[in-house]
Amino acid sequence: GQQVMQIPQYQHVQEGEDFTTYCNSSTTLSNIQWYKQRPGGHPVFLIQLVKSGEVKKQKRLTFQFGEAKKNSSLHITATQTTDVGTYFCAGGAGNNRKLIWGLGTSLAVNP
């Protein structure tokens, strides 16, 4: 079936270091969304990418959608303790463009 693989599963960084999480799909995606879930919280929408090769930035966060629309990445520059949480990607797939979720990358930031 359609899958979205997300790596790494866990990442520990020192505050100030960069962080990247990757999503890879076995099929072409119509779009990809990124969500952040703080510990004890609920997922919160960060961004959506739709176009091939699209790059969007939100302050220290950079989101990319691959040329083939099968992969995506989220890069955080100079992490802060407020970046702690689990980052999920979710890709639209199939004729009904159902969202397929990655398992998430949990980010821990040491101050």
Add this chain to the structure above:
Amino acid sequence: DSGVTQTPKHLITATGQRVTLRCSPRSGDLSVYWYQQSLDQGLQFLIQYYNGEERAKGNILERFSAQQFPDLHSELNLSSLELGDSALYFCASSVTSFSTGELFFGEGSRLTVL
């Protein structure tokens, strides 16, 4: 505040019992999604309703059922509960029925089955 309301926030029950989780979507959103999140697990999509009709089904057990009412609120019914059903259940809503719609999540209902 996402605008999505879920009740109850916490629920403790025994194996074999039945519970109902309730969700009120954001004003104007026609789609309601149910997700299950077990400890240290990702989000497992259960089911989606759009304007009262079932739109998509995920890994929902036969012991579970859901519906969306004319006022667009939704209920997830979990029956013959097992220990493994203990999890955080999220409801999310969106304007559209397709994947291009931003999902707004409620704060979740934490179910503990003893």
